[in-house]
Amino acid sequence: MKLAPIALLLSVTLCSAGAKAQLTCELQTFEFEPPSIAQGSIEVLSDAAQIIKDEVAVFEGNVLITSPESIIQAQSAIVQENGRTIEASGNVVYTDEFLKVESLGLEANADIELLQLQSSEYQIKDINGRGGADLLSISKEQGVVLEDVSFTTCPKGGEDWRIQASEISIAKGKPFGEAKHTRFYIGDVPVFYLPYFAFPITTGRQTGFLFPQPGGTGRTGVEYEQPFYWNIAPNMDATIAARYMTNRGLQLKNEFRYLSENHRGEFQLEYLANDTDTQSGDARYFYRFNHQGQLSENWTVVADINDISDNNYIVDLRSDFYNQADTYLFRQAGVNYFSNAIDFSLFVRDFTVIGNFDDNYRALPEAKLNYSSEVNEWINFDVKSEMAYFDNRLSQRPDAFRMHVEPSLSFPYQRAWGEILAELSVLHTYYDQDIEGIDNTNLDSSVDRTLGQARLYGSLVFEREQSIGNNDYMITIEPKAQYLYTSYQDQSNIGLYDTTQLLTTFSNIFQGQEFTGLDRINDNNQITIGATTRITDRNNRELFSASIGQIVFLENARLQASQRNNNRSAIAAELDWRVNQNWFLHSDIQLGNQSNEVERSSFATEYRLAENKLIQVNHRYIRELSNEKIDQFGISASWPINDKWHWVGRYYRDFERSRTTESFMGIEYESCCWALRLTVQRHLATRFNNDGVRDIDEFDSGIALQFVFKGMGSKTNKVDMLQQGLFGYRQPLVLN
Structure with a gap:
């Protein structure tokens, strides 16, 4: 521990x-409405005024000086040179479009375009922050300069924290401001110091250091991460970070991003040259490359490539893309083609296996071509085809080439009251398996498998409007049934390359296939029956949905991997219920047909009054998973x-x-x-x-x-x- x-x-x-x-x-x-005054002029209102030799005007009592860009309030003011210089004192308040300043005194000179306020408290419009400055200067040449300045977001009188700097300057036309000799205070105690830093004042991206990220965990110790942002080009940037961990050493992290009219992507790299917490001190790394692009109107390209140095990298050092429960990293690269009748994809697919698990097969490459067309109003013709080469690093696992073609004729009939679908298909698959050097195998080097399949599916929709209190609801009951026949062929001479057994869920029982992939296609002579009921409100929001279904096997399967001891599958049921605005409930269950025992179940309910005010309870049960029972x-x-x-x-x-x-x-x-x-x-x-x-x-x-x-x-x-x-x-x- x-x-x-x-x-x-x-x-x-x-x-x-x-x-x-x-x-x-x-x-x-604060609010600011630009005054309706002619450009280049000012307007002065006060309780009393005195003009000396047409050169100096002295205003006393509730002085209000208005220009097209700003408003100045004061107890007294002196205006000289026909308004080109202004001195104001006594509870001075300066307001413009972006800034409100309360000050002891103000001086403005239009000739050198300079405005200065002494002993000021400032506030920036629409920002929940404020501060003070001994001197605040606004000029055309230097922009905004604040000397001996502070900043906080705390309410007045409750300054629990503040930033203090000897000078903050914001130059006109520059996208960032500069701060010198900055101290960070908690209460009156200084906790952090920076001699200089630049900060953005626009939405534009700028090169520079980002805020540091201190932290710590039991495995890394106390850690400090300092990121640096590099704005390489308008469509390209990088973030480079040094992360020091007291338990493990110095790690370098990099993220590079790019964007063009038709392409975008990013590359992440993390590297720890010497992990001091391990006996070997070996280097540890993680990288990820992700790309998405549009080659033309119909062609796209996708890439997702990643790898890690060791099994415990994610557990020890964390990841923004994976969690410690993952057992493999999936990677692929390929192209897609889409049109009204044809879908085509060509991909290379691989896995990085985490832990001591059987090595997965890589598809190098995998190509899929699907064609669909309407023969006439009643008949559709479809062809699904696939070609792949499977490679495995283990010497006792065969490599294999697989080609699959599946033409089908379907007769769909859809109306508001329901649906009827009849479908006839031929499933032909060819395998070329490299079994040379593999001991005690029952696989054949060449296998042809041709199966026939017939499917008849039908569903009905019964609707009823129901008023409960002042609310109107639509209640539907949707019974559905399917007959499926698939012929049999011995498949024990075919290896398993991308095939695992599917769970008996409500959505899966109408697929008619018990396995993923194509290496095992079970023979069927079965009827599937089920029903779904829904409740929707007047806005067509689904408030309640419940489904239940089961497969009745008319004959026992001859495929060895699919043989069963009874003539019915487990009962599969699902439930989603928005009880009211606060209660949510979800559950699914698979119930054994002979034992009447639960094989799998999950349950989750949540009571939520607000975003941060909730209670959630959940339970998961699996009777047998890899020779273990799950009850959590x-x-x-x-x-x-x-x-x-x-x-x-x-x-x-x-x-x-x-x-x-x-x-x-x-x-x-x-x-x-x-x-x-x-x-x-x-x-x-x-x-x-x-x-x-x-x-x-x-x-x-x-x-x-x-x-x-x-x-x-x-x-x-x-x-x-x-x-x-x-x-x-x-x-x-x-x-x-």
Whole structure:
């Protein structure tokens, strides 16, 4: 067991404090309407005025100086040179389109285009932030310069944190501002210092350092990540980061992105040259390349290529693209063609297997061609075809070439009351298997398999409008039935290249196929019956959906992999129910037809009053999976204690092994300008040992402390604390 160190995360989070229902914070802003005054002129109003020799005008009492660009309020003002110089004092308030400043005094000179305010408190329009400056200067030559300046998002009188700088300058026409000798204070205690940094003041992307990302976990120790953004071109950029971990050393991370009119993509690379937490100290890496492009109106290109150095890379160092429960990384590259009648794809598909699992077959390459056309109003003609070469790194696994052609005639008839479909198909597959050097194999080097298939499907829709209270609903019952016949051929002389057995779910029982891929096609003489009922509201939103179905086998299957001991499949049922605006429920179940015992089931229900006010309960049961029984229960909750304190928690229990697989608790204090989060968790480590076997008995524990300084722009979310850890949080269902 490992105990993670407490990590203090000092992160500037852009958030709108007024967005929380539990915490109400007033947005500090102001309004400015440009005055209707001729360009180049000013208008002055006051309680009293005195003009000296037509050169100097002195105004006293409630002075209001208006120009096309700004408004100045003061107790007194002196205007000289026909308005070209202005001095104002006494509760001065300067307002323009972007800025509001309260000051002891103001001086303006139109000849040198300079405006200065002394001992000022400023506020930027539509930004929940404010500050003070000993001197604020606005000029055409230098832009905006603030000396001995501070900034905070806290309300007046409650400055829990602030930024203090000797000077902040924002030059006209430049996309970024500059700050010198910046100190960060919590209360009155300085905690961070930067001699110089530049910050963006426009939406345009600029090259420069991004905010650092401190953190820490039990496996990495205390860590500090400093990203640098490189704006290479308008359609190209890169983020380069150095991540130092006290337990593991220095890691380099890079993300490169590009965009053109028809193509876009990104490349990520992470490299740790010497992991000091391992005995070998070997280099560890992760890379990922993703590309999507439009070659023409009908042709597209796709690539997703990635790899990792070792089985425990994701567990030890984390990943933004995969989680520690994954057992393989999927990668592919290829092209697609789409038209009204033809769909074509040509791909190379491969896997990186994580852990000591059987190596998967690679498709090098795989080509699919599907053709569809309407012979007439009643008949459709379709051809599905596929050609692939399968390669395996294991010497006792054969490589193979497979070609499949499947022409079919269908007779569809669809109306509002239901559907009838008759279909006839021929399934022909050819295999060329390289079995040379493979011991004790019953495979043949060359196999031809031709099967015939007939399918008759029908469904009806019964509707009824029902009023309950003041609400109108539409209730439907949709019975459906299917007869399927597929001829038999011995397939024990064919290897398994992309085939696994499908689950008995409601959606699968009407497919008529018990396996993925083409290596095993079961013989069928069966009837499938089922029904679905739905409830929709007047806006056609589905509030309730329930389905149940079963297969009746008229003959026992002759295919060895598909043989069964009874004449009926398990009963498959599914349920989705939006009980009301707050309650959601989802469940599916497979019930054995002879034992009347549950073979598989899952259940999830959630009570949600608001985005951050919810309780979710779920349960998963599998009678037999890889010779093991799965029986797990989980509960997750997010709930406010009061307007400033919030609690989240998650607990998962394995009833089969009588142990807790994950426990997590977090508590947060939030004010209008900062938040403090404390999280504690214990969960299965799920690491692989040296033999590539996942350890299911080792646990990992950790404590984390996060300090969030709330700034400008977007929203934070307390539920994101529930998304940490092994299982995370997901809403149980989403009905339309």
